[in-house]
Amino acid sequence: MSKVTELFGSMVFNDAVMQERLPSATYKRLRSAMQAGERLDSEVANIVANAMKDWAIEKGATHFTHWFQPMTGFTAEKHDSFISPVGGCKVIMEFSGKELVRGEPDASSFPSGGLRATFEARGYTAWDPTSYAFIKDGALCIPTAFCSYGGEALDTKTPLLRSMEAISRQALRVLRLFGNDTVKTVKTTVGPEQEYFLVDESLFLRRRDLIFTGRTLFGAMPPKGQEMEDHYFGAIKSRVAAFMKELDDELWKLGILAKTEHNEVAPAQHELAPIFSTTNISTDHNQLTMELMQKIAKRHGLVCLLHEKPFEGVNGSGKHNNWSLSTDTGVNLLEPGDTPHENAQFLLFLCAIIKAVDDYQDLLRISVATAGNDPRLGANEAPPAIVSVFLGDELEEILNAIDADEEYIGREKAVMKIGVHSIPRFAKDNTDRNRTSPFAFTGNKFEFRMPGSAVSIARCNIVLNTAVAESLRQFADELDVASDFSSVLHDIIKREIHEHKRIIFNGNGYDDAWIAEAESRGLLNLASTPECLPHMIDEKNVELYARHKVYSRTELISRYETAIEEYSKLINIEALTMIDMAAKDFLPAVSRFTGDMAAAANRKKNLSGYIDCTYEQETISQLSELCTEAYSALNKLKKGMADTKKVSEPQSLAEYYHDVIIPEMNALRRSVDAMEPLTASDYWPCPGYDELLFGVR
Ligand code: ADP
Ligand code: MG
Numbered sequence: 001m002s003k004v005t006e007l008f009g010s011m012v013f014n015d016a017v018m019q020e021r022l023p024s025a026t027y028k029r030l031r032s033a034m035q036a037g038e039r040l041d042s043e044v045a046n047i048v049a050n051a052m053k054d055w056a057i058e059k060g061a062t063h064f065t066h067w068f069q070p071m072t073g074f075t076a077e078k079h080d081s082f083i084s085p086v087g088g089c090k091v092i093m094e095f096s097g098k099e100l101v102r103g104e105p106d107a108s109s110f111p112s113g114g115l116r117a118t119f120e121a122r123g124y125t126a127w128d129p130t131s132y133a134f135i136k137d138g139a140l141c142i143p144t145a146f147c148s149y150g151g152e153a154l155d156t157k158t159p160l161l162r163s164m165e166a167i168s169r170q171a172l173r174v175l176r177l178f179g180n181d182t183v184k185t186v187k188t189t190v191g192p193e194q195e196y197f198l199v200d201e202s203l204f205l206r207r208r209d210l211i212f213t214g215r216t217l218f219g220a221m222p223p224k225g226q227e228m229e230d231h232y233f234g235a236i237k238s239r240v241a242a243f244m245k246e247l248d249d250e251l252w253k254l255g256i257l258a259k260t261e262h263n264e265v266a267p268a269q270h271e272l273a274p275i276f277s278t279t280n281i282s283t284d285h286n287q288l289t290m291e292l293m294q295k296i297a298k299r300h301g302l303v304c305l306l307h308e309k310p311f312e313g314v315n316g317s318g319k320h321n322n323w324s325l326s327t328d329t330g331v332n333l334l335e336p337g338d339t340p341h342e343n344a345q346f347l348l349f350l351c352a353i354i355k356a357v358d359d360y361q362d363l364l365r366i367s368v369a370t371a372g373n374d375p376r377l378g379a380n381e382a383p384p385a386i387v388s389v390f391l392g393d394e395l396e397e398i399l400n401a402i403d404a405d406e407e408y409i410g411r412e413k414a415v416m417k418i419g420v421h422s423i424p425r426f427a428k429d430n431t432d433r434n435r436t437s438p439f440a441f442t443g444n445k446f447e448f449r450m451p452g453s454a455v456s457i458a459r460c461n462i463v464l465n466t467a468v469a470e471s472l473r474q475f476a477d478e479l480d481v482a483s484d485f486s487s488v489l490h491d492i493i494k495r496e497i498h499e500h501k502r503i504i505f506n507g508n509g510y511d512d513a514w515i516a517e518a519e520s521r522g523l524l525n526l527a528s529t530p531e532c533l534p535h536m537i538d539e540k541n542v543e544l545y546a547r548h549k550v551y552s553r554t555e556l557i558s559r560y561e562t563a564i565e566e567y568s569k570l571i572n573i574e575a576l577t578m579i580d581m582a583a584k585d586f587l588p589a590v591s592r593f594t595g596d597m598a599a600a601a602n603r604k605k606n607l608s609g610y611i612d613c614t615y616e617q618e619t620i621s622q623l624s625e626l627c628t629e630a631y632s633a634l635n636k637l638k639k640g641m642a643d644t645k646k647v648s649e650p651q652s653l654a655e656y657y658h659d660v661i662i663p664e665m666n667a668l669r670r671s672v673d674a675m676e677p678l679t680a681s682d683y684w685p686c687p688g689y690d691e692l693l694f695g696v697r
Helices: 002-007 015-021 024-036 042-058 097-101 157-177 208-213 238-253 279-299 340-359 361-367 393-404 458-480 485-503 512-520 529-537 539-547 553-606 614-646 650-678 689-694
Strands: 063-068 083-087 090-093 123-127 133-136 139-148 186-200 258-263 269-274 302-305 319-327 439-441 446-448
Touching: 002 238, 015 024, 015 042, 024 042, 042 097, 042 139, 063 123, 097 123, 139 157, 157 186, 157 279, 157 319, 157 340, 157 458, 186 279, 186 458, 186 689, 208 553, 238 258, 238 269, 238 279, 238 302, 269 279, 279 302, 279 458, 319 458, 340 361, 340 458, 340 485, 361 458, 361 529, 361 539, 393 485, 458 485, 458 539, 529 539, 529 553, 529 650, 539 553, 553 614, 553 650, 614 650
Parallel strands: 063 139
Antiparallel strands: 083 090, 123 139, 133 139, 186 269, 186 302, 186 319, 258 269, 319 446, 439 446
C-alpha cells in the first residue's frame, strides 16, 4: 500500500513540492498571495515558474498549458513547449513568470453569448493559485480563470471563485456575531458522486447516434432490463475492474481523492465517489475525472458514456453534489453542535439554506437544465423538476416545534428554545432514507441530486453559494442592529421556518401526487430547459448576482444566451442523426429483410405440396405497415427540421425544438423501435440494447 501513498499526488505541484523546491522566502510570499487571493509580483512569479518547469521536466513533461473551463462545460488547453532557441541550432527549456500567470488563447472560438458582441473576442487566462498545477499527458497544466479584456468572466471558474468569496464574506459576519473571532475563511466543500456507463468500443463504433450525440436515439428494450436489480453493488466484471484500477491510479497521481467505485442500478452503469474537498478543487477534479474516465476507457476497448440518458427505459446518470460549509479551523457548519449555543448557530445556517433553496428554486433548477438532463429528471429514477428540501423526520419535528412554540417530543422533552436546548446529532441512517428528494440533508451536509452526469458542477455550486450568501447577508444585517441578540436570533429562525416551510418535503418525490401538492404549495415546476432558462435573467436573479459580485448583468445574459443556443444545437444534431440513421440504415435494412423474406416465401411455395407461409406473410405485412409509418414520421421530421430555418430568435427556436421537433423525433423512434424485434438480428444495422447493456464481460 505504500505504493499508493507514493503514487498519490505524484503529478501535482502541491504544497509539499513547493516547500521543497522554492526558496523559503518565495514560498512564504506565494502562500500568502494564495491565501489572500493576491497577484504575484514578477520576481516571485519567475522563481515559481522556473521551479515548476524543472519539476515538470523531471517528470517527463515537455509542454505547458493554461487549463481552463470555458462555458461549454468542458475544459480547454493549448499546449506550448518549453523550448526556446539559443542559437547554434540549440534550444534550452524555459518557462517565465509571465507565462505562468497569464496566457492569451484565442477566445473567439469559445462561446461567449452576448459578450462576443459587446467586447473584444480576445481573452486571457490567469493563474488560479488556489488550485495546484499538475502534469497530464506530458504537459504541465496550470489551472486558470478565463476572462475577456474587459474583465468579464468567459468561464465557469471565475464566477465559482467569486461565489465562494461571497459566501465566505457573509458566513464570517454571522460567525463574528456568534462571538467567533478566530475563523478567517469559510469554504464550501463538495464531494460529487459521478455516474457513468461503459459500453464496448466495437459496438459503440457501429452506432452513429452514440458517436454523434453520446446517447442512443433508437433501441428497443431487451428481454432483460434493470428489473432484477442484480447489477447494483454486484460483482464487478474483470474488464471493468481493470478499467477502475487504472482510473484510480491515474486519478491518485493527480491528487484526486477517488474513494468508492461500484456498480449502479442499471446494467453497464457505474459510479465513482471522491472524498470531498473545497468546491473549487473538487470542480477541477471532477472535470479531470470525466476526462480521464473517457480516456482510460478507450485503453480497455470501452467507451465511457457520460450522457444523462444514454438508454431509454433504463436509469440515467446523475452527479450527486454533496455540499457543506467548513471553516478554516476545520469545523463543519452543518454539523449540529454539542452545546445549545452551537446548535443555535447550526439552526441559523440551516434556515439560511432552506430559505435560499426556496427563494432561488428557479436558479437551482436552471443550474441542472440541459437537453441531456431533461429526459432524466422526473423519469422515476431521478428527482422531478420540482425543487424541494428533505430534512428527515427528526429535524423536521424540531423545526415544526420551533414554528409552533410546541413541545418537541424527541429526546428533548421541553419547549424547543433556541440557544437553550440542545438538538441531537443526526445519525446518517435517520436522514439518508429518502433517495427521491432533489435536495436532501444527510446528517452533516446536503446532497443535491438533480445535476446531470455530464455537466460541470460549477453551475449548481455557483447558485448554492450565492443564494446562501444572500440569506446569510439578510440575517447578519438584522442581527447587526439587534439590541437583544438571542431574541432576534430566535425570531429570525422561527420566522424563516414559517415562511419557507413549503419547500420542505419528506415524502416520495417520485409520486405523481407530489406534483399536484407542490403546485398547491406554490412551488415551481419548470419542466423543460427552454421553459426554465429565461428565468435566469429575471430581475431578482440579476440583482442577486450583482449584489454579491458573482455575475454582472452582461455576464449573466451571456450565460443565458450560451445555454439556450446550446440546447437548440444539441437537439438539432440529434434530429439530423435520427434522420440519417432512419433513411440510411433502418428503412433500407427492413426493406431488404422483407424483400428477402418474400423471396424465401416464394421459394417455399414453389416446393411441391402445401407449405404454410403465415410467419413470412404476417411479418412482412406488419413490417411493411411499420415501415410506412416510420417513413411518414421521417418525412414529418425532415419537414419540421426544414422549418427551423424560419425561426431566428434563439428562445423561440429552442421552444420550437422542444415543442415540435422532439415529439416528431419520438414518433420516428417509436415506429423504428417497433420494427427491431420483428427483424432478423443479422439484418438489423446496428447493435441493440441487449448487446450494449450486457456486452461487457
Ligand atoms: P456514502 O453515501 O457512501 O455513505 P457519504 O455520505 O459519507 O458516503 O459521502 C458521500 C459523498 O459526500 C462523498 O463524496 C463524500 O466525500 C461527500 N461528503 C462527505 N462529507 C462532506 C462534506 N462535509 N462536504 C461535502 N461533501 C461531503
Ligand atoms: Mg448514486
